[in-house]
Ligand code: C2E
Ligand code: CA
């Protein structure tokens with residue numbers, strides 16, 4: 254038994270080392286990734302449920318194709334980028350790139366669509382974050398109402414009051430604010446009432462449950478109902494099946510996003526699904 258314990262210890266130690274090495278490797282190559290143009294954005298369409306499944310906008314999702322490491326998932330490298338604050342310049346690049354994309358796309362389509370951009374807590378905590386948002390909108394000449402920022406609940410645990418003040422300033426500018434992954438973490442309904450958000454993105458785990466649960470047991474319906482009562486828009490994320498779509502229609506969720514309609518797309522492919530060929 255003693256020997257077993259020792260082996261287990263060695264095993265954990267080895268696993269921890271591997272993870273640490275992996276992180277270090279990512280960090281090393283991440284340092285030059287921005288300057289070497291290794292990032293691109295993909296865009297996943299969001300569709301209106303009421304208006305005949307019309308595209309209302311896109312979520313911008315970062316992709317890193319490293320010459321040394323190959324494709325690295327944002328799930329892996331965003332946390333590393335946060336550790337050494339590289340997320341700050343990367344985040345500014347994402348915002349500019351995404352705003353330029355939607356500006357061009359809207360001009361081409363002759364119709365207004367919204368771009369949603371994921372924001373890290375570290376960005377939000379920067380003193381000049383609100384000014385930076387304003388500067389980018391001005392530079393790109395994009396209406397504030399065509400930008401939505403996505404934040405997560407886990408961000409709010411820290412510095413709640415400071416963040417609420419900032420979000421109020423952002424909302425005042427006319428920028429939309431979505432609470433991402435709603436229901437995933439330590440969701441607190443009392444939080445929600447204090448937050449100046451405009452949209453609730455229902456986490457994929459709830460959408461997955463639609464597939465496997467009886468309607469009566471599923472909380473998604475209540476979330477949509479509650480959000481409506483609070484004057485918030487609802488977006489269902491990770492919609493993959495017709496059954497989920499039917500449920501969301503029946504319960505009047507506003508928008509849907511997921512593989513059932515479209516995966517995140519390269520910029521050139523966006524124009525193809527939009528029915529207009531470029
Ligand atoms: P998220 O913001 O929750 O983004 C949704 C994730 O679900 C994306 O993964 C998207 O590709 C994936 N997805 C969309 N529809 C479906 C579906 O129907 N089924 C399944 N299985 N997955 C679906 P992705 O692109 O790998 O991004 C992962 C996470 O990385 C994001 O989660 C977000 O937290 C972070 N991230 C991505 N881009 C950025 C960025 O530009 N800045 C920051 N700060 N974080 C980002
Ligand atoms: Ca998101």
Ligand code: CA
Nearest residue numbers: 433434454490
């Ligand atoms: Ca999400």
Ligand code: CA
Nearest residue numbers: 433434456457
């Ligand atoms: Ca997520």
